[in-house]
Amino acid sequence: MQKTVNGGSMGGLKIVGVHGIKQGSDATTAGLSASWQATIDETLAAAPESGAGAVITVPSYQAVFPRTPTRYVRLGGSETGFLSEGRAIDEEEEAFILQALAAYAPSTVEDESPEAGLTLGDGHLTPRIVRRVQAVDRKIGKGVTGRLLWFVREAHAYLRKEETAVAVRAAVAEALADTGAHMVIAHSLGSVVVYDMLSRGEAPGVTMLVTCGSPLGWLAGRKGIHSGGERLTVPVGVKWANLYASKDFVTGCVGLSQLAPGVTDIEVNNGTFPPAHDVHRYLDKPALVELIAKAGTA
Structure with missing residues (x-):
């Protein structure tokens, strides 16, 4: 395993993570990044033969999200x-x-x-x-x-809420610009945010998208970024893999490939809901190692 600096791998592929809801009042960018990094480091260490390494930055958008009871509840x-x-x-x-x-x-x-x-x-x-x-x-x-x-x-x-959406997208766009990352891992509502950005041309440098626990296949709110009943569109030049768990109710317990031709669905076993939706249960999967390795050699 590579040496680490401030909890993250020294060198390696740059990744931006986009989180979902209810991260807790102390979920800063530094805290979220360190948490995701620790799980990814353990996952990569379990497959040293892959030669993969990664540094992930997870921008926190909690400061721009409207105050609701959900905001501070995991x-x-x-x-x-x-x-x-x-x-x-x-x-x-x-x-x-x-x-x-x-x-x-x-x-x-x-x-x-x-x-x-x-x-x-x-x-x-x-x-x-x-x-x-x-x-x-x-x-x-x-x-x-x-x-x-x-x-x-x-x-x-x-x-x-357009003002909320603009601020959330801006936080993610800033992280992409600062890191120069071409790979994004988006969890839960984060997958909606990133799909919205790609559809608007606001993430032009992204060439690899990994969605985890995504609700894009059923969420009624797709009306806000996508016409209901139509297929999702995989942006040109973007490889899109979708990890979903059969007992993760946020995904509707299904993948995205039927609604989005070109998406590669990867079913994983995360146990029962609600833990099945937890981001770390997606980040610790061998399938992610393969995706990081491919992105690193692209």
Whole structure:
């Protein structure tokens, strides 16, 4: 294994990582970069024959993201106070949430009886959302939907709030410019951010994209960066590999290749949800070593 400086490999391929939601209030660029780097170093050390080395920078965009209860809660953490501090759900966001959760349970399986004033945890939800939550819980497991709702609300904040999206993309673009990286590893909502940037021509130097735990295959919010029902487009000159876990509900438990011809899907075993969505369970896979090695010789 290569010697390290400040927790990262000395020399090696430059990579920019783009994180997902709920990183914690102390998740600075330095902290996120060191955390991802440590896992990648261990993964590369387990396959010394690959000769791969990498230095990853993960820019934190938490400072520009709207304050919501989800902002300071890690995925799979306590549900105490769920939505209780957050903004009220308006009609537009309600429609977004219902459309997103329809990927797991269509409206036809809902109990349509009136249920005004119901809550999930400590947070008030609209009756329609409550019915959809109950339908999803019946189909894929009680409690899963609460964690998905955290994700869906922050995805909505990115896709529907232009000032937020611009600031997030700017943070990633700055890291790409500073590092000169041609490879990006994007996790969860980060894959939406990077796809948005590539579609806008805001990441011209990127030639290798690795998405992990991506919701692009089902997220209703693709409407904000992509016309619903159309195929995703792999940008010219970009090789795109997508790691997904069959029990990672954020991905819809499927890959992207059917919706995005040209994407190479790689199924991995990350255990059960919510840990299955954890970024480090994607970063520790041998498949990533092969992708880093290929990018380093390209």
